[in-house]
Amino acid sequence: MNNPSNQKLVVVTGASSGIGLALVKALLAEGYAVLGIAKSFEKAGLNHPNFSGRSINLADLDGLPEAMSLLLNEIDRPIKALINNAGIGRMGFLEQLSVKDIRLVMDTNLTSQVIVTKTFLPLLKKQGEGDILFMGSEAALKGARQGSIYCASKFALRGFSQALREECGKSGVRITLINPGAVRTPFFEKLQFEPGLAAENAIEPEDIASAVSMVLAARSGTVFDEITLSPRNQVWKKKD
Numbered sequence: 001m002n003n004p005s006n007q008k009l010v011v012v013t014g015a016s017s018g019i020g021l022a023l024v025k026a027l028l029a030e031g032y033a034v035l036g037i038a039k040s041f042e043k044a045g046l047n048h049p050n051f052s053g054r055s056i057n058l059a060d061l062d063g064l065p066e067a068m069s070l071l072l073n074e075i076d077r078p079i080k081a082l083i084n085n086a087g088i089g090r091m092g093f094l095e096q097l098s099v100k101d102i103r104l105v106m107d108t109n110l111t112s113q114v115i116v117t118k119t120f121l122p123l124l125k126k127q128g129e130g131d132i133l134f135m136g137s138e139a140a141l142k143g144a145r146q147g148s149i150y151c152a153s154k155f156a157l158r159g160f161s162q163a164l165r166e167e168c169g170k171s172g173v174r175i176t177l178i179n180p181g182a183v184r185t186p187f188f189e190k191l192q193f194e195p196g197l198a199a200e201n202a203i204e205p206e207d208i209a210s211a212v213s214m215v216l217a218a219r220s221g222t223v224f225d226e227i228t229l230s231p232r233n234q235v236w237k238k239k240d
C-alpha cells in the first residue's frame, strides 16, 4: 500500500466477493486506501497499489481480538470508515439447522462485527470523526420463513447499530446501517434459491457502493441512520 500520510483508509470486511468487492473497487476509484478482510482473497483478483488484504476468519471468535489488535497496530494513517460487511446465510426451517450452523451465522453476522467494531472504536473516537457502517438486510426489518437465524442475526445487528449510534454521536463517529433486499452476488451459491434473472429482480452490488459513497460524503453534522434498498420488482427463483 502506498503511504501518503493524508490518504484516508477504509477498512472493509467481506472484501473478497459480492458487495464487499464492489465497495473496495468503488473506494479505490474514489482515492481511498482500502484494507480488506476475508477468509481468502484468491478469487478476488484485486491488484491495486492502494489495496491490502488480510486473511482473517472472523468466525474464529477466540482468535479474533488478537488478530484485530495486530491489525490495528499496522494502521499508519487516518481511518475514514470501517465497513462491517462480511456475512453468511444458512436458510431452512429451524429444525433443519444444526447448532453448528446457528453458531456460525450468529458468530459471523453479529458477534464478530461487535468485536471488530470494539477494536476500532477507540481510535475513531480519538480521531473525533469516522464512519462505521453495517451491512444489515431486509431481514433486519421483517422476519421471513426459513430465515429465522439469519433474521435473528440481522435484527440483532440493527439493535446494536442503533444503540451504538446513541453512544457515539457526541464523539463525532457516525453509525449507518444499510438494509438491502436481494443483491446479485455469490451469496446465493450455497442456497436453494436466488433472485429472478430480470435486471429489476435484484440490486447490483455497485448500487450498494453508490449508497455507501453517499454516506461517506455526507456533511459531518448529518448521519444516515439507515438506508433501505430494494429491487424494483423482487422475485425469488427456486433452484432446480
Ligand SMILES: NC(=O)c1ccc[n+]([C@@H]2O[C@H](COP(=O)([O-])OP(=O)(O)OC[C@H]3O[C@@H](n4cnc5c(N)ncnc54)[C@H](OP(=O)(O)O)[C@@H]3O)[C@@H](O)[C@H]2O)c1
Residues within 6 Å of the ligand: 013, 014, 015, 016, 017, 018, 019, 020, 037, 038, 039, 040, 041, 056, 057, 058, 059, 060, 085, 086, 087, 088, 089, 108, 135, 136, 137, 138, 179, 180, 181, 182, 183, 184, 185, 186, 187, 188
Ligand atoms: N446478497 C444479498 O442478497 C444480500 C442482501 C442483504 C444483505 N446482504 C449482506 O451483505 C453482506 C455481503 O454479502 P454478499 O452478498 O456480498 O455475499 P458474498 O458474495 O458471499 O460475500 C461474503 C463476504 O463475506 C466474507 N466472509 C464470510 N464469512 C467470513 C468469515 N468467517 N471470515 C471472514 N470473511 C468472511 C466472504 O469472504 P470469504 O469468501 O473469504 O469467506 C466474502 O468476502 C452480508 O453481510 C450479507 O448478509 C446480502
